[in-house]
Amino acid sequence: MRTQLLRGLLICWLTLSLNAPLVAEEVSTRQYTPLEELTPSAEQRRVAREVTRTLVRQHFASVALDAELERQALENYIDQLDPNKALLTAAERQAILERTAELEAALVKGDLEFAFEVFVSIANKNKARLERNLVQLQEELDQFSFDQDQRFMPDRREQPWPTSQAELETYWQQRLTHELLSLMDAEQTREEARDLLVRRYQNQLSRLRQTNADDIFQGFMNAFTTSVDPHTNYLSPRRSESFNIQMRLSLDGIGAVLQTENEYTKVVSLVPGGPADRQGQLRPNDRIIGVAQGVEGEIENVIGWRLDEVVDLVRGPRGSIVRLEVLNQDNTARRVIEIERNAVELEDQAASSRRIEVQEEGATRHIGIIEIPTFYLDFEGQRNNDPQYRSTTRDVARLIRELQEEGIDGLVIDLRNNGGGALQEANSLVGLFIPRGPTVQVRDADGQINVLGDSSGRVFYEGPLAVVINRLSASASEIFAGAIQDYGRGIVVGERSFGKGTVQTILDLSYGQLKITRAKFYRISGASTQHRGVEPDIAFPPLFDPDRIGESASPNALAWDQVQPAVTRRHADPAPLIATLLSSHQQRIQQDANFLFLQEQSEWLRRHNGAPSISLNLAERQREQQQDEQEQLAMENRRRERLGLELLSQLEEMDPSSEEPTPLDQAILYETGRILVDYTRLVSQQN
Incomplete structure (x- = not known):
């Protein structure tokens, strides 16, 4: 089967490599708005009303914004934010489901504070859980037992919601044990497995802190649209561009597949015959730490940036110049590469x-x-x-x-x-x-x-x-x-x-x-x-x-x-x-x-x-x-x-x-x- 190069180039999927050391002297200069301070924009409020009117008036099915649809949308939203039933108890979930009036106001009037509040509430539970996991791994490793007579079910989607915090604690204790065992299966020691898992959870925390208002809004609107049918979706401007690229199998850029690795944007591969491949200096495993526009533009530090933000800087109209400041694989050599953007055939x-x-x-x-x-x-x-x-x-x-x-x-x-x-x-x-x-x-x-x-x-x-x-x-x-x-x-x-x-x-x-x-x-x-x-x-x-x-x-x-x-x-x-x-x-x-x-x-x-x-x-x-x-x-x-x-x-x-x-x-x-x-x-x- 072929590799999924297009998908990687379109959305530059996020994967985690757990072996790469951070470079002490290279730090992120990017500051993201704290979750609690994210608020819906006037554009998002307007679009929420547009989407709701359009679905009611133009969808193939007869769509009525009634109690059944509202509850389904809320259930979808909760499932999206807690897909494995690992953060909320059944009572906490039910409390959200009873707020259908606020959901209706979000969709009909654009009062999106409710959607943002629910997201931040569940995201903070996730943040607290990740931080607790790090404490357990770093300070309580000797408390994990690997000879117990228990079994763990990783996929809880079809299981009932937990009835208590104690049940959630049991799940997480078992999950951490399971993840350590999975890494130890690969012939890692307990301590080596712990270090890898710590890095994994630190990366999850980093991605959580990079959440922006568009992420919240898009997720909420799609929880609503997929309540009508699974193929009706809201596309943010960034996702719209990716969709168009997929249809035409072409984009203007440098022809590099990128992914996030710790705080860095790493080059995974080059599109054969693309601008970067023809230029010859950018190589797989290089880490992009800065991007500049044109031959004289100032290089902007992109360490710690969201991947889609880096991609936006790297892409551009054909014939234009982008300059990349990169580190080689072992972080020992820094260099600046100048590439002329051109059409990239996928x-x-x-x-x-x-x-x-x-x-x-x-x-x-x-x-x-x-x-x-x-x-x-x-x-x-x-x-x-x-x-x-x-x-x-x-x-x-x-x-x-x-x-x-x-x-x-x-x-x-x-x-x-x-x-x-x-x-x-x-x-x-x-x-x-x-x-x-x-x-x-x-x-x-x-x-x-x-x-x-x-x-x-x-x-x-x-x-x-x-x-x-x-x-x-x-x-x-x-x-x-x-x-x-x-x-x-x-x-x-x-x-x-x-x-x-x-x-x-x-x-x-x-x-x-x-x-x-x-x-x-x-x-x-x-x-x-x-x-x-x-x-x-x-x-x-x-x-x-x-x-x-x-x-x-x-x-x-x-x-x-x-x-x-x-x-x-x-x-x-x-x-x-x-x-x-x-x-x-x-x-x-x-x-x-x-x-x-x-x-x-x-x-x-x-x-x-x-x-x-x-x-x-x-x-x-x-x-x-x-x-x-x-x-x-x-x-x-x-x-x-x-x-x-x-x-x-x-x-x-x-x-x-x-x-x-x-x-x-x-x-x-x-x-x-x-x-x-x-x-x-x-x-x-x-x-």
């Missing part, structure tokens, strides 16, 4: 292709694989008639052309883990494979149905086609897979998809944007994908639990329904061939080492689903961990033995940096290719 999330070979009756068949991680479209470039604007359909068409020049006997579109994106791209992508006709139906809140389709009359690719989906294939992915299935244009294999059948529109607000559900989409068969998703023609062993992942597992998700089918002419009817394909598939996988490994992994994951408890006894925990490792090792060695590969004595002997497809990827893609070859042969015989 290729990691763009469609990509490769060929695989499968055997059929002694003959080698070449199958093209096109992986589409997301449905993207540079809306601005399209509006401006930029001849080089990026889109999924344009890229896929180019990749198909390249594969055909190399020679392929069939094509697989890999939509695993594709969470959707631009709906119009799913529509236009279907048009590459059918001559003309409807591809998706969209129904608005008034019941009006708009049928989207392809009218080009030209088929870009006429050869054999298969589509691979899994539980994380959602939205636009489901439209594409469903249309290919409804037309009989190809075979769909894999897991049942996510089940997101709603359409969101981005509305500009006076401050930020609102992503709001305005419609639902339906397959040309008339069936919604909402909740139920797309059922593959041939199912593979699942690697995700549908009871925990998917639209049907999402609170407040809209219901499934259907509309009249859109009359269309099917390309073919695979149904009569499915039984034969399935029989061949089942016979073949009994001899396929990678697919047998996939089946074993699926069964292992099924047995470990849920929220398992973990022993707080070091010896018992090590025994359970060794048992899990032995099970995984045995599965890997059975796979290797079937393939005639050298067996492993331990899992650590595997090369985690290998660029080869994983055994699970090989199982899924190669078997999909074989199914496609079978299908092609059966269709040929039928004709």
Whole structure:
């Protein structure tokens, strides 16, 4: 599977490295407003009213700001601030839930003091708990017992709220013991584990102190919007920019993936071919301690800054200059690097292709694989008639052309883990494979149905086609897979998809944007994908639990329904061939080492689903961990033995940096290719 480079570059995710020493002479100059002094702005008050009016008037569902919705919004807000039920007792939670009148005033009148008060109250409980944890770790380490006969449940989301402070104290004592044991599992001593955990909690305190008013407001508004449906969200101006970057797969900057490490902003990696990569002086693991604009601008110390604030300084219009003051990995050399900003293409999330070979009756068949991680479209470039604007359909068409020049006997579109994106791209992508006709139906809140389709009359690719989906294939992915299935244009294999059948529109607000559900989409068969998703023609062993992942597992998700089918002419009817394909598939996988490994992994994951408890006894925990490792090792060695590969004595002997497809990827893609070859042969015989 690919690394998630785009996500890192868009939001520069926060991760903690616990081994890097702080440099005494380098200190933060950034002062953040104390939590108690954060207040809502006039802009935020106005936007709260805008969002509430818009949801009531324009959301697809009939939204009424009644007691039920208000309570749901409050429950969402509390769950967001205390997701693991580790800070509030049931009585404290109930006291907040009784303040629905203040929540209504926040939404209707913009009286946001209530939202800020609740946030600060729970954040201060978190702050006090983190500080108490540090005291226990630093002064009371000898009081932790690692031979007790207790078990700890890390995931408390489905558990009842604690009834007393004593219950919370027990939870935290067990959690600290669990976290120490987890670090000691990695062959750290008790003291080394303590030091690492202390640094972790110090970082959590630092991030908590960096909270700003936008963080509070955005969280509160999304607690409200997701009470209506899980895909309606308020986007702050900063999040709006990240969303637009994701759609166009391009930004203006230097092309560096950054993350927070203690008080520093660290360079994780460079985008190949980006401005920083071409300039050649910035390196992974460098720490950015200052940023200046232009060749003469004053360098501003950014130690201790929020990551998004540093990113804002580093980004800028193409052609402009940014100067970075950096320390190398061991903090011994300081230097200033001058980089000219330019367009950074985020290729990691763009469609990509490769060929695989499968055997059929002694003959080698070449199958093209096109992986589409997301449905993207540079809306601005399209509006401006930029001849080089990026889109999924344009890229896929180019990749198909390249594969055909190399020679392929069939094509697989890999939509695993594709969470959707631009709906119009799913529509236009279907048009590459059918001559003309409807591809998706969209129904608005008034019941009006708009049928989207392809009218080009030209088929870009006429050869054999298969589509691979899994539980994380959602939205636009489901439209594409469903249309290919409804037309009989190809075979769909894999897991049942996510089940997101709603359409969101981005509305500009006076401050930020609102992503709001305005419609639902339906397959040309008339069936919604909402909740139920797309059922593959041939199912593979699942690697995700549908009871925990998917639209049907999402609170407040809209219901499934259907509309009249859109009359269309099917390309073919695979149904009569499915039984034969399935029989061949089942016979073949009994001899396929990678697919047998996939089946074993699926069964292992099924047995470990849920929220398992973990022993707080070091010896018992090590025994359970060794048992899990032995099970995984045995599965890997059975796979290797079937393939005639050298067996492993331990899992650590595997090369985690290998660029080869994983055994699970090989199982899924190669078997999909074989199914496609079978299908092609059966269709040929039928004709």
